[in-house]
Amino acid sequence: MKSPAAAATATASSSSSPCLPSPPNPRLHLGRLRRPAVCFPRYCESARRCPSLRVEASRLGPDAGNCAPRILSEKPPVGCCAVVTSQAGDREVSSAPVVTNGEIGVLLLNLGGPETLDDVQPFLFNLFADPDIIRLPRLFRFLQRPLAQFISVLRAPKSKEGYASIGGGSPLRGITDAQAEELRKSLWEKNVPAKVYVGMRYWHPFTEEAIEQIKRDGITKLVVLPLYPQFSISTSGSSLRLLESIFREDEYLVNMQHTVIPSWYQREGYIKAMANLIDKELQTFENPEKVVIFFSAHGVPLAYVEEAGDPYKAEMEECVDLIMEELEKRRITNSFTLAYQSRVGPVEWLKPYTDETIMDLGRKGVKSILAVPISFVSEHIETLEEIDVEYKELALKSGIEKWGRVPALGCEPTFISDLADAVIESLPYVGAMAVSNLEARQSLVPLGSVEELLAVYDSQRRELPPPVTVWEWGWTKSAETWNGRAAMLAVLVLLVLEVTTGEGFLHQWGVLPLRLFH
Numbered sequence: 001m002k003s004p005a006a007a008a009t010a011t012a013s014s015s016s017s018p019c020l021p022s023p024p025n026p027r028l029h030l031g032r033l034r035r036p037a038v039c040f041p042r043y044c045e046s047a048r049r050c051p052s053l054r055v056e057a058s059r060l061g062p063d064a065g066n067c068a069p070r071i072l073s074e075k076p077p078v079g080c081c082a083v084v085t086s087q088a089g090d091r092e093v094s095s096a097p098v099v100t101n102g103e104i105g106v107l108l109l110n111l112g113g114p115e116t117l118d119d120v121q122p123f124l125f126n127l128f129a130d131p132d133i134i135r136l137p138r139l140f141r142f143l144q145r146p147l148a149q150f151i152s153v154l155r156a157p158k159s160k161e162g163y164a165s166i167g168g169g170s171p172l173r174g175i176t177d178a179q180a181e182e183l184r185k186s187l188w189e190k191n192v193p194a195k196v197y198v199g200m201r202y203w204h205p206f207t208e209e210a211i212e213q214i215k216r217d218g219i220t221k222l223v224v225l226p227l228y229p230q231f232s233i234s235t236s237g238s239s240l241r242l243l244e245s246i247f248r249e250d251e252y253l254v255n256m257q258h259t260v261i262p263s264w265y266q267r268e269g270y271i272k273a274m275a276n277l278i279d280k281e282l283q284t285f286e287n288p289e290k291v292v293i294f295f296s297a298h299g300v301p302l303a304y305v306e307e308a309g310d311p312y313k314a315e316m317e318e319c320v321d322l323i324m325e326e327l328e329k330r331r332i333t334n335s336f337t338l339a340y341q342s343r344v345g346p347v348e349w350l351k352p353y354t355d356e357t358i359m360d361l362g363r364k365g366v367k368s369i370l371a372v373p374i375s376f377v378s379e380h381i382e383t384l385e386e387i388d389v390e391y392k393e394l395a396l397k398s399g400i401e402k403w404g405r406v407p408a409l410g411c412e413p414t415f416i417s418d419l420a421d422a423v424i425e426s427l428p429y430v431g432a433m434a435v436s437n438l439e440a441r442q443s444l445v446p447l448g449s450v451e452e453l454l455a456v457y458d459s460q461r462r463e464l465p466p467p468v469t470v471w472e473w474g475w476t477k478s479a480e481t482w483n484g485r486a487a488m489l490a491v492l493v494l495l496v497l498e499v500t501t502g503e504g505f506l507h508q509w510g511v512l513p514l515r516l517f518h
């Protein structure tokens with residue numbers, strides 16, 4: 001890591017009393033202002049010394065830009081105290097039991113994927129019906145579902161082809177369930193008796209189902225952990241928005257203490273696990289030092305970053321830097337590049353695009369590439385099909401001779417253990433409760449973090465630029481596109497009618513003299 005400031009070993013005390021002035025407003029911590037806005041040296045300094053805030057100390061340092069986003073609650077931790085001993089470098093956690101006065105739950109948030117080919121279109125419908133994927137102007141909100149239906153039906157055949165080629169469905173559910181089980185085991189080994197739940201955004205098990213189970217199990221302290229290392233409005237943000245709406249409506253949840261780990265790409269364990277995978281895969285090449293390490297992240301529309309303030313790009317770039325720094329420590333100094341894949345629709349997405357970058361490297365005479373999927377921790381359609389098949393083919397056509405790919409982290413033990421540490425470290429922040437139910441309701445969720453995190457990037461809930469162009473008034477590119485599509489559709493409908501009924505302009509003009517069907 002950039003600043004292993006927690007060379008200091010720190011031990012959390014068994015007292016939950018705060019020893020700090022309130023941390024700065026978390027609204028400032030995430031997102032577009034992140035780098036400049038989060039440097040609170042006084043706060044970070046104190047945090048390093050304060051036992052009850054030790055939890056985040058391994059990320060603190062002279063470069064305080066890394067610290068504040070991790071302080072998840074403005075209120076002091078109450079009612080729960082992790083007894084944790086941690087050493088920078090090995091992140092060892094002591095065997096002292098975690099003392100809490102409630103049932104701990106961990107909710108893993110993920111995207112979800114179709115399990116069969118019949119699931120593909122309804123899965124796509126759920127995805128495009130999400131206002132964090134396509135947020136229409138207020139006046140046109142009523143069109144969200146019809147539009148989602150329209151786009152999902154249009155896209156389904158192409159998506160189905162992809163899913164068919166990877167075995168007829170997404171492997172995401174199985175892998176996420178396995179990660180949940182490994183995380184549970186790891187937490188128990190670290191003396192944290194927690195239950196772990198999986199809540200998917202667009203397919204089973206839906207987040208709503210996970211929440212129902214959490215209620216049935218009587219969980220009173222919940223750590224929310226999106227399985228995306230980097231934060232994006234379109235992924236973690238969307239899942240948090242859904243949670244916010246569920247929490248707001250429910251008496252039980254209003255009273256449940258929670259905290260969110262919004263992103264965790266700087267964690268030492270994660271960075272090391274990624275570096276281990278890259279290191280190992282490089283050894284499969286004849287001349288490992290000549291290989292270009294090609295980080296390929298899932299893209300988002302450019303306007304998410306430039307207009308809506310999505311921190312995704314900044315977090316991604318920092319993540320890649322951290323991995324390369326870790327590799328450098330191991331004397332691996334290969335060239336590397338970061339590009340964005342999987343764009344959907346005609347609007348501009350984050351650049352450079354993966355396909356263009358591959359061709360560019362080919363033109364420049366690069367002969368070996370090691371692809372590193374970086375935005376997701378499971379194998380999925382975009383690793384198994386897009387990278388392993390499409391991009392490999394493109395690379396070979398572009399003059400690249402050897403193409404390799406680092407596997408997704410999955411249940412890699414260093415990674416799972418680090419996730420468990422992240423959960424343990426966040427426990428003292430679970431439970432910053434509103435004073436009364438009324439107050440909790442007014443603030444939408446129990447004080448913790450969901451709505452604060454949402455506010456960070458999206459306080460005004462502005463329109464999001466649609467990845468698939470939808471209607472805009474005026475002489476715009478979008479209007480032209482949609483006019484064109486509407487016209488083509490109209491012509492198609494007229495043609496079909498004409499051919500099937502034998503009546504219409506073409507018949508009147510003698511272009512089509514015969515009725516084809518009777």
Ligand SMILES: C=CC1=C(C)c2cc3[nH]c(cc4nc(cc5[nH]c(cc1n2)c(C)c5CCC(=O)O)C(CCC(=O)O)=C4C)c(C)c3C=C
Nearest residue numbers: 113114133159170232234235298300344375376380381467
């Ligand atoms: C960090 C990861 C992801 C971001 C950011 C993201 C944004 C995003 N995605 C779409 C549209 C689609 N995504 C689809 C599948 C899909 N997306 C991610 C991850 C991110 N998406 C994953 C892991 C998967 C695969 C799940 C699986 O089943 O294996 C799909 C469906 C597949 C396809 O048809 O290509 C679509 C569509 C948008 C529009 C978007 C940002 C706005």
Ligand SMILES: [Fe+2]
Nearest residue numbers: 111298299342
């Ligand atoms: Fe996606």
